[in-house]
Amino acid sequence: MKKEAGQFQEMLESSSRIVGFTGAGVSTESGIADYRSQGGIWEKFQPVYLDEFIADEEKRRLEWSRKQALWASLKPARPGPAHRFFYHLHKTGRLSGLITQNIDGLHEKSGIPADQIVNLHGTSLEIICLDCGDTQPADGFMDHLDLSAPCPVCERCGGLLKSNTISFGQSLNGEDLSRAEQLACNCDLFIAAGSTLVVQPAATYPLMAQQSGATLVIITLSDTPLDHLADLVINQPLGEFLSGFIDR
Ligand SMILES: [Zn+2]
CATH class of the missing domain: 3.40.50.1220 (TPP-binding domain)
Known part of the structure; x- marks a missing residue:
């Protein structure tokens, strides 16, 4: 050594x-936690592919709930x-x-x-609009995310918002x-x-x-x-x- x-x-x-x-x-x-490891977050939530996220509100809700669980461990991490x-x-x-x-x-x-x-x-620190590409900090946004309401859309163009991380099926x-x-x-x-x-x-x-x-x-x-x-x-x-x- x-x-x-x-x-x-x-x-x-x-x-x-x-x-x-x-x-x-x-x-x-x-x-x-290494989210690929046993008991990791991918085991608790089924993966959502980008095309499913775009097509289906229920899949978006599932993906946002996974992100919410992940955010709870990321936000306080140093x-x-x-x-x-x-x-x-x-x-x-x-x-x-x-x-x-x-x-x-x-x-x-x-x-x-x-x-x-x-x-x-990609990064969990940002939220991106899939249509106009506008980004905003995840801090604040994630704290106010309400999954009993319709999934969030862009204030500028109405496009779908997503965590700015690379999803399954996304280049x-x-x-x-x-x-x-x-x-x-x-x-x-x-x-x-x-x-x-x-x-x-x-x-x-x-x-x-x-x-x-x-x-x-x-x-x-x-x-x-x-x-x-x-x-x-x-x-x-x-x-x-x-x-x-x-x-x-
Ligand atoms: Zn937009």
Whole structure:
């Protein structure tokens, strides 16, 4: 462990364009259940596909009730040590950007500016109109959401409102994908933390970074399919490991 920590410290010190890539593992330490895991929120509510959401008020109600349950755990959640680590890199001017698979908004809450974050699967912090694309903060909106009334529509155009996260059957945002690719191909150190690196296209970014000449570090408890390409693999609890590199 000491040797790995020393190697990681050297990599941090010799890098100036660092990109972070985070998955569910960084959020479970903030008390947010991995919603894919057993007993997770996907088991209590059947998934609603985007076309069903658009077509059927009852499906919309089901989806909003799932979002309401999720919001109850997201709203009080605070950034954990891994979030603080990436914020520390930002504050010291070494973070080019952060790509995340998480929808909980904890990197924004840690203090990293929203324009430096690519939320591959969207964000729970925003509500979007499916017609005009207008967005508003989820905070406030979710607190007043009344599911005994008709599902909410846009005040500007009457279009359907939805949490600005990627639904089942919804394509990822093309602009976000190209921003993530730009970041991955132009960094000198790519740190993948708390992701199993199996979901596509997310798992291609560490590969792009590595092929563009960046140093690749993977920090996660389980093995990943990209471990053999990494310059350093750390199989330790994230927060415990990363908190040692804040304010050194
Ligand atoms: Zn609208």
